[in-house]
Amino acid sequence: MIEPVIRRMEIMDIDAVIEVERTSFSTSWTKDIFYQEISDNPYAHYFVMELDKKIIGYIGTWIVLDDAQITNLAIQPIYRGKSLGEKLFHYTMQYAIIRGVSRLSLEVRESNTIAQNLYQKFGLVPGGLRKNYYTDNQEDAIVMWVNLS
Secondary structure: OOOOEEEEOOHHHHHHHHHHHHHHOOOOOOHHHHHHHHHHOOOEEEEEEEEOOEEEEEEEEEEEOOEEEEEEEEEOHHHOOOOHHHHHHHHHHHHHHHOOOOEEEEEEEOOOHHHHHHHHHOOOEEEEEEOOOOOOOOOOEEEEEEEOO
16 A cells, blocks of 8 residues: 655645545534634634645644644545544644643543544543533533543
8 A cells, every 4th residue: 555645734725625524424514614723713724635636634733832623634535544534633733732732631522433443543542521512413422531641
């Protein structure tokens, strides 16, 4: 398999990222949201994963002072099960650590045990519950976090 490339997301990537988003989530972000995140949010850091020059995944994080929040992580369904999400998550954790982040957190669907298992590999532990967090079906979100320092 060709080694994937991880790089900063650019405006020109939004259409491809939307496609990853639509195949990964029941409710997806709009082009406008991604555009605002990339161009207007000074705390947002988004990365895409390319395989043979095709975007197959992406991740987003907000970094405020020494705190990071993962906003999104998605890999095209046909590329799942190949540890690519793990590589993308690891890249982002290292990026955050280099920038002095001491705590990283995220929300994950209570039913998404595959993602929870991935995050646990990186030391994240459940720290709370956000009731009715997801608007499509009112599913609860598990808040997971890890100290990086």
